[in-house]
Amino acid sequence: MRPLLLLSCLLLPxxxxxxxxxxxxxxxxxxxxxxxxxxQVHNAAANRLVLVAMSYTQGPSAIAPFDPADNRSFDxxxxxxxxxxxxxxxxxxxLTIPTTLPLAVAFAGQALHWQCATFPGTTTVVDEISNAVVxxxxxxxxxxxxxxxxxxxxxxxxxxxxxTRNAGHGDFLLVNGATTERFAFRTLDSEAGPAxxxxxxxxxxxxxxxxxxxxxGGVDGTGAVTTACEIYDPVADTFTAVANLLGPxxxxxxxxxxxxxxxxxxxTTNFTDLATAITGVLNSVEIYNPATNTWAAGPAIGGRxxxxxxxxxxxxxxxxxxxxxxxxxxxxxxxxxxxxxxxxYNPATNSWSNAANMPVGRAYHQDNQLxxxxxxxxxxxxxxxxxxxxxxxAASIANADLYNPTTNAWTATTMSRxxxxxxxxxxxxxxxxxxxxxxxxxxxxxxxxAVASLDPITNVWTDLxxxxxxRAGHTAAxxxxxxxxxxxxxxxxxxxxxxx
Numbered sequence: 199m200r201p202l203l204l205l206s207c208l209l210l211p212x213x214x215x216x217x218x219x220x221x222x223x224x225x226x227x228x229x230x231x232x233x234x235x236x237x238q239v240h241n242a243a244a245n246r247l248v249l250v251a252m253s254y255t256q257g258p259s260a261i262a263p264f265d266p267a268d269n270r271s272f273d274x275x276x277x278x279x280x281x282x283x284x285x286x287x288x289x290x291x292x293l294t295i296p297t298t299l300p301l302a303v304a305f306a307g308q309a310l311h312w313q314c315a316t317f318p319g320t321t322t323v324v325d326e327i328s329n330a331v332v333x334x335x336x337x338x339x340x341x342x343x344x345x346x347x348x349x350x351x352x353x354x355x356x357x358x359x360x361x362t363r364n365a366g367h368g369d370f371l372l373v374n375g376a377t378t379e380r381f382a383f384r385t386l387d388s389e390a391g392p393a394x395x396x397x398x399x400x401x402x403x404x405x406x407x408x409x410x411x412x413x414x415g416g417v418d419g420t421g422a423v424t425t426a427c428e429i430y431d432p433v434a435d436t437f438t439a440v441a442n443l444l445g446p447x448x449x450x451x452x453x454x455x456x457x458x459x460x461x462x463x464x465x466t467t468n469f470t471d472l473a474t475a476i477t478g479v480l481n482s483v484e485i486y487n488p489a490t491n492t493w494a495a496g497p498a499i500g501g502r503x504x505x506x507x508x509x510x511x512x513x514x515x516x517x518x519x520x521x522x523x524x525x526x527x528x529x530x531x532x533x534x535x536x537x538x539x540x541x542x543y544n545p546a547t548n549s550w551s552n553a554a555n556m557p558v559g560r561a562y563h564q565d566n567q568l569x570x571x572x573x574x575x576x577x578x579x580x581x582x583x584x585x586x587x588x589x590x591x592a593a594s595i596a597n598a599d600l601y602n603p604t605t606n607a608w609t610a611t612t613m614s615r616x617x618x619x620x621x622x623x624x625x626x627x628x629x630x631x632x633x634x635x636x637x638x639x640x641x642x643x644x645x646x647x648a649v650a651s652l653d654p655i656t657n658v659w660t661d662l663x664x665x666x667x668x669r670a671g672h673t674a675a676x677x678x679x680x681x682x683x684x685x686x687x688x689x690x691x692x693x694x695x696x697x698x
Contacts, residue, residue, distance in 0.1 A: 220326035222365040223290070223314050224384065228681035229333040230697035232301030239314055239328065239366065240294035246287050246316040246325070250295055253278045253311050261324055263611055268322040274311045275329035286318070290614055299335065305687050307342035308335045309386070316472040321361040329364070331384045332508075334681065336697040341432050341649070341665045344683065344693035346387035348372070349379045352686030354565070354619070354669035358404045358411045358591050360432040368678040371430065372685065373411075375399065376419065381685065383677050386695075390408075396426040398611060399573035400469055404450035404460045406488055409433075412440070412460050414486070415447045423448045427486070442490045444484055449475065451508035451564045453501040453516060460486040461496060462516050464503035472589065476531050477506045479524040482581070500541055504528065505561040505581075512573035516543035517553060522583050536561045540601070556628045558582070558597045562640075568622045568630065571652050575601040578632060582642050592640040598632075600657065615648045618666040621684060622676030625698055631662075633684055633696075636670040644690070645670045648694075666694050 219241035227312045229235045239248060255275030261268040283374050285451040287293045295314075299305070310333045319325035336342040355374040363369045368383025376397035394413070411430045425442040443462070449464025449661025463484075467478035481503065483496035499506075507520025519540040525533035536559035541550045559579030567578045579600035583589050594616040600609040613632065620635025630652035636643035647664040669687035676682050682696040 206287065213654060218289055220331040221314075221316070221328050222330035223312065223331050223416050224681040225331055225333055225457045226294075228677070228679045228697050229299065229310075229335045229338050230442070231305055231335055233299060233301050233304075235297040235299050235333060235335075235674070237295040237297075237312060237331065237333075239287060240291065242287045242291040242314075242326065242328070243316055244289045246290045246291075247318075248280060248285050248287060248293055248326075249283060249315045249317060251279075251282045251313050254308065256311055256330075258493070261322075265323045268324060270324070270327060272313050272315070272327070275312050279407055289545060301337075303337055306333045306337045306340065308438040309333070309345040310335065321538065327388050328439060329384060334345075334386060334695050334697075335682040337697060338652075338697055340663045341684075341694045342552070344386055344685075344695055345668050346693070348388055348686050348693065349390060350695075351691050352379075352673060353690070354399065355673050355686060356411070356413070357673050357675060358405075358430050358432060359409070360435075361409060362433050362520050370675060371432070372673055373403075373413070373430065381675075381683075383434070383679075385681075394435055395428045396424060398424065398636045400448040402462050402465075404452040404454045406454060406460070410488075412452070412486065412488070413466070414452055414460075414462055415443050415450060419447045421470070422446075423467055423469055429488075440488075441486070441493055444493050444495060445480075446533060450480070451506050451518070451521075451557050452581040453508040453510045455485070455510065455516065457545065458488060458512045460488070461508065461516060461543070462486070463499050463508050464521055466504050466505045475504060476522070476524045476534055476589075477526075477529065479522070479526075497543075500552070501539060503535065503537070505564065505603060507564045507567050507577060509569065509575050511542075511575070512569075513603045514545065515603070517541070517575065517601065518543070518550075519553075519556055519577060519604070520563060522561045522581075526634060531586060531684050534583060534589055535559060536581060536583045536592075542606075552602075554606050554608055556601075557596065557599050557608055560582045560595060562598065564617055566620050566622045566635075568624060569625060570600075571628060572654065573602070573603060574654070576622065576630060576652070576654075577601070578613065578622055579635060584680060590639075590641060592638045594635070594640070594643070594645070598652070598659070600654075611652070611658060611659060615646060615647070615650070615651055615657050617648075618643065618662060619670040623673055623674050623676050624654075625682070627698070628682060629698070630654060631674075631682060631696070631698075633674060634665060634669040634672060643670065667692060
């Protein structure tokens, strides 16, 4: 133990990084203060001594001052070197590293850098070196800023999970506009990703059964509603153009059918502004077959819908709910409202039937719907357009309704704040966490920092501590270690994390 502490104290900062990732180091718990932080070594050599190094800074720290034969370095600093310690891998090359964290608010928001090394080597003291990881410490149910900002503001970004990159399986790509960036689970930072072929907004996306993500239609970089489609492949890390939609549409919804095809429904052919959008609202449906790279018309939904939600249910049927429903007479809108209507699509009969109506009308809720672990669907917040005359007074709502596909029934609940463009996730313990969003009129939204949880057993909402910053249109993801990260939002590059 003492020689290794001496080694850690002799290491000096270097200008080059070492080769990383000879074996894997990952986080299995999120770093909630008052609990145990656990790291896991895997794919290391069996029955070897392991130096566990941590610091508040990234490094690098060279090994050469101690061992001139070794030109590598650690990606950790030296200020905590006296706290480094030694453990050992088991016969499978695995090791669990537990650290008891104090319930002390002084440590909230602190980032810790970790790395492990096996020893001795054949020609050097240090043998193999793991990848580096960063843990974010935080108080329970309290938000703290992430250590790194995004490269660009990300509002309304599509999240594409990358389950192939690194052994952590927690990386994802954020896609909006023309650019993308990849968020790394292990280090809580991001790097530039591949560019989209067609810049787009107000598009629809759906994850295919093989993990690829389809992007369909939307408004392109010139402001025109497009038919262009492309697929992101996380294995190849590329976007590839695929067959165009049969017609242009934006503000539509998409979901993957059980057989792997993708359905898109509703939307509009023109999205210059709301006034022009409602003249081109669609009731049509298209279905994409990734096996043949073709689109085909599907049966129309029961009304022209802009910004509805489309959900694949646990029963295998599809639910289309809400949206701004437009009634046209000779091409002129005579009625406009956020509808409470819902319909069910049966793939076996290729037909729609009426579902139970939602308790209230809503639109613009596709991106913050959530299918719970028990199969129910939560639709929270959204926008209420009362009627054609008062369309300019469209406002966010606080209603949150749960649909049970087994009983075809809705349960109404109400949040303490009205919200649109909020994030909604379900934690491993079953709690639903809703963060941020915008309240007030759609024409003059007010971004909020409010956080609330829903207990899906009792259907009771509870307000939690606010975010570090108000945000709407942000991206939320629950990482493999249980950490909830919130990234970006309108004009925002910041990120924050919540521990539960």
